[in-house]
Amino acid sequence: MTYETPKKSTGKVLLTALAGAGVGAVVGILLYSKKGVERREHFRNFRTDQRLRLKGDWNQLKGKLQEAYTHLTEDDLTYVEGKGHELVSRLQAKLGKRKRQIVKLLNDL
8 A cells, every 4th residue: 555645736826826816906997997887888888789669659659660671571570578589680680780789770760
């Protein structure tokens, strides 16, 4: 039976702790610098821009869409409350635009 000496892992633990502290410091600087604050504000606006907020009568909004995009059918513009993502998906396929563009278009109506 041989006896093996345990490896000293104190150096690895210390090195890992220092690396974690360094990464934390860099992330803190990036997030709380002036540019970091602007970056967070940009992402906050990006998230809220992605939400579909239809205001007004859907039939009127649908009429405006059909005037602007004559190739859209009634089936394309069927909207069920709570299932706006389905409407956005159909319009994406028909108009060939990105989701963000479709949501902005609908919210601006």
